[in-house]
Amino acid sequence: MKKLVPKIILENYVKNNFHKRFEAYSLFIDISGFTEMTEKMMKEGKEGAEVFSHHLNDLFDKAVDIIYKNNGFVSIFEGDSFTALFKEKKCRITDLLNSANSISNLFKEEGELKTKFGIFRLKFNMGLSYGETQMHIIENKNQNSFYFEGESINKAATAEKHSPQNGIVFSKNLFEKFNCSINMKYRTINDNFFLIENIPVLEKTGTKIKNNREYKKTMKDFYPESIFNKKLKGEFRDVVTVFLTIEKTKKLKEHISSIIEKTHKYGGYFNNISLRNRKACLLIYFGTPTTNENIVQRASKLALEIHNLKKLNSKMGMSYGRVFTGLRGGEKRTDFTCLGTEINIAARLMQEAGKNDIFIDTNIYKNLKDSHQIKKISAQYLKGISKKVPIYNLISRRKDFNKNFFKNKFIGRKKQIRKLIETADPLKENKFGGIVYIEGTAGIGKTRLTYEFRKKLGNNIKWLYLPSNEIIRKSFNPFKSFLRSYFNQNENNSQKQNRTNFEEKINNLKQKIEEPEIKNELERSKSFLAALINIHKENSLYYKLKPEGRYKNTLYALKNLILAESLIHPVILYFEDSQWMDNDSISAIEHITRDVKNYPFLIISECRFKEDGEKFRFRLNNINKTVITLQKLSRERTANIVENILGSDISKEILSLIWKKSEGNPFYAEQIAKYLKENNLINKNKKNDNVAIQIPDKINTVIISRLDKLTEELKQIIQTASVLGREFYVNILSRMLKNENISKKIKEIEKRNIWSAINEIKYIFKHALIRETAYNMQLKERLRKIHKLAANTIESIYKKNPAKVYGDLGYHYEKAEEYEKAAKYIELEGNHAKDNYQNQKALNNYDKLLNNYNLSNNKRTEIMFKKGIILRFIGKVDKAKNTFKKIIESNDSNQLTKIKSIRLLGELL
Ligand SMILES: Nc1ncnc2c1ncn2[C@@H]1O[C@H](COP(=O)(O)OP(=O)(O)OP(=O)(O)O)[C@@H](O)[C@H]1O
Ligand SMILES: [Mg+2]
Known part of the structure; x- marks a missing residue:
C-alpha cells in the first residue's frame, strides 16, 4: 500500500478526530540549489528530469527511512524539502538529533550524484526545533486533505533559513529542552538560533513504533484512485501547476474545502497543503495523475474563481509544461510529485505575486492571450533560474471572446455545407427541421463546419448554444450552461442582480408571445427554469413539488422556452460535444422534439465518436434526421491548411512531414504547423523532412x-x-x-x-x-x-529465420542502448541487403554504423570496404574512389584490405 498519508492522520480520521494538538520535535530539510540543478538537467531534454528524479529520490528515500527508524514521521513533502515530526510522547530528543546526524552523514557519503549528464553534488540546509504542533483534517466530499502547523514547524523552517550549506541549525527553545543533558558543540548565530558543530553519537530510544495497521480504505478518502492504481514509476505529462497562498483566518478550513471543491469541478488535482507562519500554501495540478482536454483553460477558470473571492487575498503562480510526474518514496512514506523547471517557476511566480495577483508563465500566456485580459509584468530573474523569466498577470476572461471563432481560411467541405443548408429549409416555412448529427473524430472539423454553416445562414436565425462539458456531466448540464447565458447570469453579480436579470428576460419574452397556451406555460415554467440556474424562491411551484414532479415540469419548462423562442424567430439548438451529454439532457431533447411540427427550429448535435467507437444517437421517432460524418482531408486540402499558417512558399518536405504526422486531421495539421513555426524549425531552403518534433x-x-x-x-x-x-x-x-x-x-x-x-x-x-x-x-x-524485451522476444521467435528481422533487432537493441548487439544486427541487415541487391538499404546500414558507432579499426575498414564495393557496383565512381582512398590512407586499416582497395581503386582510375 502506498503510504501517502501519515498514520497519525488516518488514526484520528477513523475516530472522527479532525484536530489534534501535541508537542513535537521537528526537522526541516531542504536541498540547496535544487532549482538550478533541475534547470541544468532539463537542458538535456526531458530525460534530464527523469534521471535527476531517480537519483534524488534514492537519496530522499534513505533520508525518510532514517526519520522512521528514529520514530519520527514525515508530515509533508514540498518539492525538494520535507518536514519531519517526532511526537514528544513517543520520542526523545535523541531521536531528533540522531536523525539529523544520520541524514547529514548520508549527504556526506552519498550526496554526489554521478549521472549520465554529469556529476552533481547535493547539499542541504537543515533546521531543528520543538514546540506545540497541531494536525488538521479537512473534510470534503470530493477529497479530504490535511495539514500540520504550529510553533515546531514554523521554528524549524526559520532555523533552516539560518543554516549554511550542509549545516544544521536549531532554535533556542530546543536548546532549552535539552539544556545540559547532551554534550553538543555549537556556535551562536544570534539570540535565537545556533549552528551545530558536532553531535555526539547518542543512544537510541527503546520504543519502536508499530507500523503494521493498514488504513487502505481510508487513505482513498484523501487521494484519487488513479494515484493508487499507478504501477509505473513515472511518466512525462503536460502539466499546469498552480501554487497559491492564502492567509490563515478563522475560516481557513472552510476556504480550503471550497478550493478543493472548485479544483474538482474543473478537473484538477489537489495535491497538498503546507502551513507556515500564518500562510497556507496549496498545490494543485492539472494534467496529472490523469488529464482532460483544455487544461490551461480549466486551470485559469479555477484561478480566476479563487481570485474573485477577494477576501482570500490569494497569491498565485501558474506554469505549464512537460514534466516528469510520478510517485516517489519507499515503504514508509510515499509522495506524489512532479519535477521540472516549470514546477519551480510556478513556485517562484507565486512568491513574486502580490495580493490577488495570478502570475503566469509564457506557456500559459500563449494559451490564454486571445481569450483573456493579461497584463505584462517585466521579465525578471527568479531565484535559481538562469534566464530572465517573462511574467504576466492574468486579470480576467474577455467577455467578448468567442471560443469558436476561427481565424484561418476554411478549406473544402463544400458538399457538407450544401447538405447543412438544406436541413434548414423547413425553417423558412415555419416548420420543425428535425435533427442533424455532425460527427467524426476529435479535431476533424465538426465545430468549424458548424461555424461556417452559421455564417452562411446569416442573422435571420437565432442560435442557442448548448455545450456539454467533459467534467461536469451533471444533470441538464448543456441546458444549464445555455440558460445562464440566456438569462444574463454572472457569478460576479449579486444574487439580487441575477434574479432581476432573470425576471426581466422572461417577462420580456412573455410580452412578445401571442399564443396563449405558450404564454401561460411560460408563467408556470418560471420557477423550474430559475431552479436550473440556482435561483430559488420559497413557495414557488418548484418548491411545492416532489422530485418526480419537479423533473417532469423541468422538461416541460425547457420545451416551452424553446417553443416560445421559435415563435419569435427560427431557432437552431446547437448542442456541442454531445458525447459528454448527461442522461437528463438526452431525455429533454427526446421530449422537446415530440409533436412540434409547426415550430420552426432545428437541432444540431455535434459529436465525437464515442470512446467505444459507437455513434451517438438520440431515440427519436418520425423526425427528419441528417447525418454528416466528417472524414479526414485530402493531402492537397491538408496542404492548403498548412499554407495558410506557414505561407505558400513552404517546402515540399515540410508539407510531407505534416501530412505524414497529421494524416489529414485539420487540428493536428494546424497544431504541428504552428509548432514548427514557433520553434523556428522551418528552414525553407533546407530539406528537413526528418526534423524531430515533439x-x-x-x-x-x-x-x-x-x-x-x-x-x-x-x-x-x-x-x-x-x-x-x-x-x-x-x-x-x-x-x-x-x-x-x-x-x-x-x-x-x-x-x-x-x-x-x-x-x-x-x-x-x-x-x-x-x-x-x-x-x-x-x-x-x-x-x-521494453525495447530490450522486444529484441529478445523477436530474436527467440525468429530463431530459425532471423534474416527477416535483422532490421527490427538492430532498431530495438539500439533503443535499448545495447550497442554491441545493435551493431551486429545493423551489419547483418546491411550484408543481407547487399546479397539481395538492395543496394541503397545496404549503404544506409553501413553508413549508420560508420557514423554513429564506435567500431574497432578492423571492423571500420571492413565496413568501408563493403561500402566501396557497392558504390562501385552501382556506378557511383567518385564516391567509391573516395572510400577506397580513405581506406588506403588510414593508419588503422589492415594490410590485406589496403591491398584489395589499391587494386580496386586502380581499376576505377
Ligand atoms: N475545413 C477546414 N478548413 C480549415 N481549417 C479547418 C477545417 N476543418 C477544421 N479546421 C481547423 O482545425 C481545427 C479543429 O477543428 P474543430 O475545432 O472544428 O474540430 P472538432 O471536430 O470540432 O474537434 P473536437 O472533437 O475536438 O471538438 C480548428 O482550428 C479548425 O479551424
Ligand atoms: Mg468541436
Missing part, C-alpha cells in the same frame, strides 16, 4: 486524456505495443506481456478506437500520433527495458 501540447493532451480513461492494464498494453511500432504482431506483444488473455484485451482496445486489426495476427494504431504519444509519455528507463 508532439504539440494540445494534441498530446487530447490523446493522453483518451488513454487516461482506460484501465491501467490496458494503458500499459498500449504503451508496450507502442514500442513495437505503428503496426505490430499480436504474437510478439503477447509473448512480451506474458499474458494469456491478451487477444481479449487487444480487442477491448480495438473497441476503444486506439487500433484496428489488419488481419488476425497484425494490428495497426489508428493514428500515428496515438502511438507516438503513448510511446513518448514513458520514461526512458522503461523504454530501454
Whole structure:
C-alpha cells in the first residue's frame, strides 16, 4: 500500500478526530540549489528530469527511512524539502538529533550524484526545533486533505533559513529542552538560533513504533484512485501547476474545502497543503495523475474563481509544461510529485505575486492571450533560474471572446455545407427541421463546419448554444450552461442582480408571445427554469413539488422556452460535444422534439465518436434526421491548411512531414504547423523532412486524456505495443506481456478506437500520433527495458529465420542502448541487403554504423570496404574512389584490405 498519508492522520480520521494538538520535535530539510540543478538537467531534454528524479529520490528515500527508524514521521513533502515530526510522547530528543546526524552523514557519503549528464553534488540546509504542533483534517466530499502547523514547524523552517550549506541549525527553545543533558558543540548565530558543530553519537530510544495497521480504505478518502492504481514509476505529462497562498483566518478550513471543491469541478488535482507562519500554501495540478482536454483553460477558470473571492487575498503562480510526474518514496512514506523547471517557476511566480495577483508563465500566456485580459509584468530573474523569466498577470476572461471563432481560411467541405443548408429549409416555412448529427473524430472539423454553416445562414436565425462539458456531466448540464447565458447570469453579480436579470428576460419574452397556451406555460415554467440556474424562491411551484414532479415540469419548462423562442424567430439548438451529454439532457431533447411540427427550429448535435467507437444517437421517432460524418482531408486540402499558417512558399518536405504526422486531421495539421513555426524549425531552403518534433501540447493532451480513461492494464498494453511500432504482431506483444488473455484485451482496445486489426495476427494504431504519444509519455528507463524485451522476444521467435528481422533487432537493441548487439544486427541487415541487391538499404546500414558507432579499426575498414564495393557496383565512381582512398590512407586499416582497395581503386582510375 502506498503510504501517502501519515498514520497519525488516518488514526484520528477513523475516530472522527479532525484536530489534534501535541508537542513535537521537528526537522526541516531542504536541498540547496535544487532549482538550478533541475534547470541544468532539463537542458538535456526531458530525460534530464527523469534521471535527476531517480537519483534524488534514492537519496530522499534513505533520508525518510532514517526519520522512521528514529520514530519520527514525515508530515509533508514540498518539492525538494520535507518536514519531519517526532511526537514528544513517543520520542526523545535523541531521536531528533540522531536523525539529523544520520541524514547529514548520508549527504556526506552519498550526496554526489554521478549521472549520465554529469556529476552533481547535493547539499542541504537543515533546521531543528520543538514546540506545540497541531494536525488538521479537512473534510470534503470530493477529497479530504490535511495539514500540520504550529510553533515546531514554523521554528524549524526559520532555523533552516539560518543554516549554511550542509549545516544544521536549531532554535533556542530546543536548546532549552535539552539544556545540559547532551554534550553538543555549537556556535551562536544570534539570540535565537545556533549552528551545530558536532553531535555526539547518542543512544537510541527503546520504543519502536508499530507500523503494521493498514488504513487502505481510508487513505482513498484523501487521494484519487488513479494515484493508487499507478504501477509505473513515472511518466512525462503536460502539466499546469498552480501554487497559491492564502492567509490563515478563522475560516481557513472552510476556504480550503471550497478550493478543493472548485479544483474538482474543473478537473484538477489537489495535491497538498503546507502551513507556515500564518500562510497556507496549496498545490494543485492539472494534467496529472490523469488529464482532460483544455487544461490551461480549466486551470485559469479555477484561478480566476479563487481570485474573485477577494477576501482570500490569494497569491498565485501558474506554469505549464512537460514534466516528469510520478510517485516517489519507499515503504514508509510515499509522495506524489512532479519535477521540472516549470514546477519551480510556478513556485517562484507565486512568491513574486502580490495580493490577488495570478502570475503566469509564457506557456500559459500563449494559451490564454486571445481569450483573456493579461497584463505584462517585466521579465525578471527568479531565484535559481538562469534566464530572465517573462511574467504576466492574468486579470480576467474577455467577455467578448468567442471560443469558436476561427481565424484561418476554411478549406473544402463544400458538399457538407450544401447538405447543412438544406436541413434548414423547413425553417423558412415555419416548420420543425428535425435533427442533424455532425460527427467524426476529435479535431476533424465538426465545430468549424458548424461555424461556417452559421455564417452562411446569416442573422435571420437565432442560435442557442448548448455545450456539454467533459467534467461536469451533471444533470441538464448543456441546458444549464445555455440558460445562464440566456438569462444574463454572472457569478460576479449579486444574487439580487441575477434574479432581476432573470425576471426581466422572461417577462420580456412573455410580452412578445401571442399564443396563449405558450404564454401561460411560460408563467408556470418560471420557477423550474430559475431552479436550473440556482435561483430559488420559497413557495414557488418548484418548491411545492416532489422530485418526480419537479423533473417532469423541468422538461416541460425547457420545451416551452424553446417553443416560445421559435415563435419569435427560427431557432437552431446547437448542442456541442454531445458525447459528454448527461442522461437528463438526452431525455429533454427526446421530449422537446415530440409533436412540434409547426415550430420552426432545428437541432444540431455535434459529436465525437464515442470512446467505444459507437455513434451517438438520440431515440427519436418520425423526425427528419441528417447525418454528416466528417472524414479526414485530402493531402492537397491538408496542404492548403498548412499554407495558410506557414505561407505558400513552404517546402515540399515540410508539407510531407505534416501530412505524414497529421494524416489529414485539420487540428493536428494546424497544431504541428504552428509548432514548427514557433520553434523556428522551418528552414525553407533546407530539406528537413526528418526534423524531430515533439508532439504539440494540445494534441498530446487530447490523446493522453483518451488513454487516461482506460484501465491501467490496458494503458500499459498500449504503451508496450507502442514500442513495437505503428503496426505490430499480436504474437510478439503477447509473448512480451506474458499474458494469456491478451487477444481479449487487444480487442477491448480495438473497441476503444486506439487500433484496428489488419488481419488476425497484425494490428495497426489508428493514428500515428496515438502511438507516438503513448510511446513518448514513458520514461526512458522503461523504454530501454521494453525495447530490450522486444529484441529478445523477436530474436527467440525468429530463431530459425532471423534474416527477416535483422532490421527490427538492430532498431530495438539500439533503443535499448545495447550497442554491441545493435551493431551486429545493423551489419547483418546491411550484408543481407547487399546479397539481395538492395543496394541503397545496404549503404544506409553501413553508413549508420560508420557514423554513429564506435567500431574497432578492423571492423571500420571492413565496413568501408563493403561500402566501396557497392558504390562501385552501382556506378557511383567518385564516391567509391573516395572510400577506397580513405581506406588506403588510414593508419588503422589492415594490410590485406589496403591491398584489395589499391587494386580496386586502380581499376576505377
Ligand atoms: N475545413 C477546414 N478548413 C480549415 N481549417 C479547418 C477545417 N476543418 C477544421 N479546421 C481547423 O482545425 C481545427 C479543429 O477543428 P474543430 O475545432 O472544428 O474540430 P472538432 O471536430 O470540432 O474537434 P473536437 O472533437 O475536438 O471538438 C480548428 O482550428 C479548425 O479551424
Ligand atoms: Mg468541436
